Amino acid sequence: MAVGAGRVMAAAAPSAEVAGPRGGAASLLRAAEARAALLEAAGPLSEVRFDEPLARHTTLRVGGPADAWVAPGDAAAVARVFARCAEAGWPCRPIGGGSNLLVRGGGVRGVVVSSDRLRGLSFSPDGAATRVRVGAGVTTGKLLSEAVRRGLGGVEFLAGVPGSVGGGLCMNAGTYLGEFTQVVTAVRSVDPAGQLVERDHDACGFRYRGSALPPAEMIVEGELVLGARDPAAIAADVRGLRDRRREREPHGVHNAGSFFKNPPGDYAGRLIEQCGLKGTRRGDAEISPVHANWIVNTGAARAEDLLELAALARAAVEEKFGVTLELEVKVVGEP
Numbered sequence: 001m002a003v004g005a006g007r008v009m010a011a012a013a014p015s016a017e018v019a020g021p022r023g024g025a026a027s028l029l030r031a032a033e034a035r036a037a038l039l040e041a042a043g044p045l046s047e048v049r050f051d052e053p054l055a056r057h058t059t060l061r062v063g064g065p066a067d068a069w070v071a072p073g074d075a076a077a078v079a080r081v082f083a084r085c086a087e088a089g090w091p092c093r094p095i096g097g098g099s100n101l102l103v104r105g106g107g108v109r110g111v112v113v114s115s116d117r118l119r120g121l122s123f124s125p126d127g128a129a130t131r132v133r134v135g136a137g138v139t140t141g142k143l144l145s146e147a148v149r150r151g152l153g154g155v156e157f158l159a160g161v162p163g164s165v166g167g168g169l170c171m172n173a174g175t176y177l178g179e180f181t182q183v184v185t186a187v188r189s190v191d192p193a194g195q196l197v198e199r200d201h202d203a204c205g206f207r208y209r210g211s212a213l214p215p216a217e218m219i220v221e222g223e224l225v226l227g228a229r230d231p232a233a234i235a236a237d238v239r240g241l242r243d244r245r246r247e248r249e250p251h252g253v254h255n256a257g258s259f260f261k262n263p264p265g266d267y268a269g270r271l272i273e274q275c276g277l278k279g280t281r282r283g284d285a286e287i288s289p290v291h292a293n294w295i296v297n298t299g300a301a302r303a304e305d306l307l308e309l310a311a312l313a314r315a316a317v318e319e320k321f322g323v324t325l326e327l328e329v330k331v332v333g334e335p
């Protein structure tokens with residue numbers, strides 16, 4: 001149903017009453033006036049859905065609904081949505097490809113803002129190098145394939161890493177071939193008040209599987225510098241990484257990749273495996289028999305099952321090795 005600005009996927013409620021569609025926590029955007037205000041802020045190029053199940057937007061395929069899910073059509077729409085959320089007091093959370101997210105069963109109150117429609121991608125020569133402007137919603141796969149097509153090296157590390165560039169920048173995604181920090185020169189984001197903020201590389205504070213980019217901001221664009229490289233060497237690296245992943249990682253199950261960060265000098269998977277936990281299940285959640293740091297959804301797992309296995313693995317590793325594992329996946333929402 002098309003309603004003025006943005007596409008509405010669920011009818012706006014007629015009154016300001018607050019019973020949640022999930023029978024539990026109330027939606028903050030139940031009232032028709034609130035929904036209309038969000039639609040107006042989003043504008044005609046954006047998509048807006050209310051009571052949107054987030055399981056549809058995460059690779060683990062678990063999690064309850066967001067009060068509202070918005071995919072702004074451009075950075076200006078992101079700014080308007082953030083400003084409206086700040087004004088109304090609705091919590092506002094960015095989401096990319098959902099490949100590193102575990103949403104709890106009670107869902108997320110407020111507005112989830114997706115980078116899905118921020119798909120700009122341009123390459124321009126800059127001396128011997130090439131400057132790339134890439135929208136936060138461009139998939140890492142698309143960025144890699146376009147770089148490979150142009151004979152540009154620097155993002156081979158993205159082979160087999162799912163998700164969006166925005167999520168990748170936030171997480172400083174990477175593999176043994178490299179990570180985002182090595183190619184990023186600037187990041188543009190929208191702050192909670194709706195203001196555009198630009199940071200150079202050093203101000204992003206990239207670290208192992210993380211950054212100092214404020215979680216309340218939404219990245220809208222990144223700038224990278226890539227260099228020309230022998231296409232055969234690029235292809236060999238990409239193929240090598242894909243082959244290695246095929247051998248070592250679980251397939252055919254919903255997952256979010258590694259659940260825990262590797263502790264300094266060791267591997268979370270090795271430690272969990274040494275605790276004898278491979279194959280341990282809670283409902284349809286499982287510590288993968290293929291790779292112990294992948295806690296997967298084999299069918300209809302609940303977020304709580306996955307979290308119970310994570311707690312079990314963490315406690316066992318702490319007791320046996322005295323090492324405290326830190327979650328790599330981001331857990332959001334209400335139980």
Ligand SMILES: Cc1cc2nc3c(=O)[nH]c(=O)nc-3n(C[C@H](O)[C@H](O)[C@H](O)COP(=O)(O)OP(=O)(O)OC[C@H]3O[C@@H](n4cnc5c(N)ncnc54)[C@H](O)[C@@H]3O)c2cc1C
Nearest residue numbers: 096097098099100163164166167168173174218219256257
């Ligand atoms: C099969 C599989 C393999 C994987 N392999 C790897 C790997 O080899 N290396 C690796 O590093 N990771 C890996 N991951 C994890 C995941 O792919 C990365 O962390 C990825 O960069 C997350 O991007 P996303 O767009 O899916 O982010 P999401 O999962 O949507 O979000 C992750 C975090 O980033 C934030 N975020 C997302 N977009 C934005 C934005 N535009 N602005 C601000 N914040 C934002 C979210 O709020 C959240 O906190 C793997 C995951 C899977 C499922």
